[in-house]
Amino acid sequence: MTAAANQSGRRPTTSRRLERAGIRDVAAAAGVSITTVSDALNGKGRLPDETRSRVREVAERLGYRPSAAARTLRTGRSGLIGLTVTTYGEEPFTFTEFAYFAEMARAATSAALGRGYALVVLPASSRHDVWSNIALDGTVVIDPPDQDPLVSELYRSGVPVVSDGKPGNCPVTAWVDNDHEAAVLGILDHLSEAGARRIGLLTGTSTDTYTRLSTEAYLGWCGRVGQEPVYETYPAHDPAAGAVAADRLLARPDRPDAVYGLFDPNGTDLLAAARRYGLRVPDDLLLVCCSESDVYAGTEPPITTLSLKPRRIGTTVVNLLIDAIEGVDSGTGVDIARLFPPRFRTAGTGPPPGTLMPTELIVRASSQRRSPRTTINAPRPPGEV
Amino acid sequence: MTAAANQSGRRPTTSRRLERAGIRDVAAAAGVSITTVSDALNGKGRLPDETRSRVREVAERLGYRPSAAARTLRTGRSGLIGLTVTTYGEEPFTFTEFAYFAEMARAATSAALGRGYALVVLPASSRHDVWSNIALDGTVVIDPPDQDPLVSELYRSGVPVVSDGKPGNCPVTAWVDNDHEAAVLGILDHLSEAGARRIGLLTGTSTDTYTRLSTEAYLGWCGRVGQEPVYETYPAHDPAAGAVAADRLLARPDRPDAVYGLFDPNGTDLLAAARRYGLRVPDDLLLVCCSESDVYAGTEPPITTLSLKPRRIGTTVVNLLIDAIEGVDSGTGVDIARLFPPRFRTAGTGPPPGTLMPTELIVRASSQRRSPRTTINAPRPPGEV
DNA sequence: GATTCATGGAGAAACGGCACTTCTCGGCCA
């Protein structure tokens, strides 16, 4: 029974304080080998149920908790996923500034936990030492800029990276995004049908994918239908600037009779600006903005919003990432080209696989002169690119 | 120069694929020992600058990144802090449902990163295997319920725990909270001064500290000033129930002429209910609610809010936790009583040290019949209990 | 009676750093 005590002969029996029980202690107490304890607790090996349950019991009694650090070192898996937020401008950390991020992060956290992983939130610009101090099994990146050094390094060191937002020129494993072009075109069509003759756009100055694709879709549409573009830009991370830009847009001589605002607070800003100029919504001005907030259901009038469905995005991104992590063929070394299961491998060295998720237009009073309260799905269903 | 190659004799030179460079590789390439590499990179030991910089250069060239797992195993520090959210009811994960949590988490993340730690978000109810799979240096717990088994286990295993919200009967290292009683009394006084004769309360059914203390403060005040309590309760995690409860409160025969709502959406709910009953705000009904949202600056009329200052709370909690983590006297084994530096030790076995943070009442039109736009700080400054 | 085979389990090698201890060697002073 006590034969196993100190069996490895490596631990000096003295100098051992009242620290947590290790696997050796359990082995000694149960009268079995370390191997057997490990097997019993992890459901591996060939052991009779009797031994298994006895070991479990002893471990329980001793309050044994396997060391996460040791396990990570040995197995090469930490169960940790990074969630990287690219920061805007000089702001140190603007995470959760927009409801989109908060929702997306929440869904991502939830999805990760559901599969046994935990999420670590790390701004892309944070101190490098923090990054390299954490063993990550993979990383979710929100809207990485072109040539992001962080993403490059992660990818180079073999860590799977999945991005929310189609990456411009980043070597990611996979990506997920909304079909922003389809969403914008859907809104413009919707406004046209409601009687808009000149549709304006309130957009941002930043170069992220969302802003860029949405703006391009607008400009393209203008070109096709022969409308002169009417838009104002502002730094999206600055809420005060949004109000000013909204005001500018409605103060123009070529004032639009309908506006789509790309960012969450634009609805409120535009409504306030309209009020200042004595414009009635929707009679004089049709309004739509992109937002995840339901305050727009309660404004006067309620405002039509485009939802990017961040929950779905967050869930999808995490699931893709974990698929990539667990698809690693650990038998044959770590060849990056083999890091991902077949369905993630693009033929040759083509672009990484991407998934487009549908958006949802929640139609309210601000964008129609007739009956409100209808939901229109985006024209295109999700699909591979 | 090459003498150090394979010096430890433990690594089979073959079977080594194109994996990441380890410290041994760096040592071999730089012609020094492993020890020297470690010392050079960590700024320890006695090494001439020349050696130091040469080793750094070689490490850089080889793209060497120390293994976080190995470092954690050896040093006992992971650089990871848990942020535990106690979930409400059956909801799997209601994190960021309230702006308070989102703000608090953001501040906590930021504060942690500023000190070289990263935050892991973990709901208290999540699978135990997730918890035990992660090496945490400490944990922040949001409003732990009495006898929380999770907190008990963490504390027992020597992990420092700091709670946001005064713990009822939990062995935490320290805690931080708002002075909820002072805040509520301040609001009640404020409403009284504005002319309220009968102040109602919209509160929750849950037993968390915030709800309990606030409600008790209200009831105590009623007793002292001789007003019959007028309040309605509802499950705070259910937004729809809030609207119903607000309606109930204003439908009572003893209808209050002023209401304080404890939860974020209450302002909107109460405003809508007032509208339904033809009550003008603030003329017929004075309104205050607790919220971190600035939408209440733009409602009609703007609504007075109490801010709990979650940024400050999040920052403080994390700083206390990291102080506790880094204050560990690692020389003398792990005696829980010595886990924390002197200023955290309460004499004898008294309650854990707590810090009260001030709240801020943002006065707007809804709570006064005269001039709006003043800010009143909570009566008491922060201090130890 | 000698060979398979399945069962149950032990032993030891990593995993990749870092803390602690020890060694070497040249300079300096008595």
Next chain:
DNA sequence: TGGCCGAGAAGTGCCGTTTCTCCATGAATC
């Protein structure tokens, strides 16, 4: 010339698991 000192660097374990290899043993088969 011997001894001491300290800078500079190397050696040695060990952190606590998992996992791979391999050994007994007894039963069954040839």
